[in-house]
Amino acid sequence: MRYQSKPRVRVHVPPRYVTYRSCQRCLRLEFEYRCVYCQAREPDVGPGARCGGFEIEHFRPQSRFRKLVNRYGNLAWSCAECNAAKGDAWPSDEERELGYGFPEVDAALGDHLEVLDDLVKPRTRPGEYLVDTVNLNSRLHQRRRERRRTAERRLTTLGNILTARRKNMTAAECSAFEAELNAIRHQLFGDPWDAVERCPCAATPKAR
Secondary structure (H helix, E strand, O other): OOOOOOOOOOOOOOOOOOHHHHHHHHHHOOOOOOOOOOOOOOHHHHOOOHHHHOOOEEEEOOOOOHHOOOHHHEEEEEOOOHHHOOOOOOOHHHHHHHHOOOOOOOOHHHOOOEOOOEEEEEOOOHHHHHHHOOOOOOOHHHHHHHHHHHHHHHHHHHHHHHHHHHHOOOOHHHHHHHHHHHHHHHHHHHHOOOOOOOOOOOOOOOOO
């Protein structure tokens, strides 16, 4: 798993009159069904649950920034664990003076975080603040990353075996290999069962 290397450029423009709850479908598409903090995907976290059990996250907390409650640029898509861990946390003036605080919600998190052996390592003080506050190295997050890494290795191994042995395999054996490969690909990269078909800004030009 890697964190994004470029800042996110938002392409959805929900109607201004909607509340933040009406932005759910836009956010799922905007964040590609991934948690903004841990990068886990909905199918990884809750494959049978609606929206994978994910929630709308207010980057700047509702309790402190009331004017931003319905501001789309302040909203993100988050797994329930990260959303609960972050809660109303926000850096103090003293912490900000020392360079601590969350990376901006659409920042290139790859500048601040990297994943090594299923652990998230901070590269910057904002990265350190995010890892500690959201507890990105909890046992739960480690298990999720481990499962995904195991699936990625299994996908590579089966693909190599199929390529090397296809000529000597029966049609049934090839079919079984391909079925398992497709199942793993869907697990890793496929859309959730309740993927978004249309969002509130579907008729709006996707540009700012």
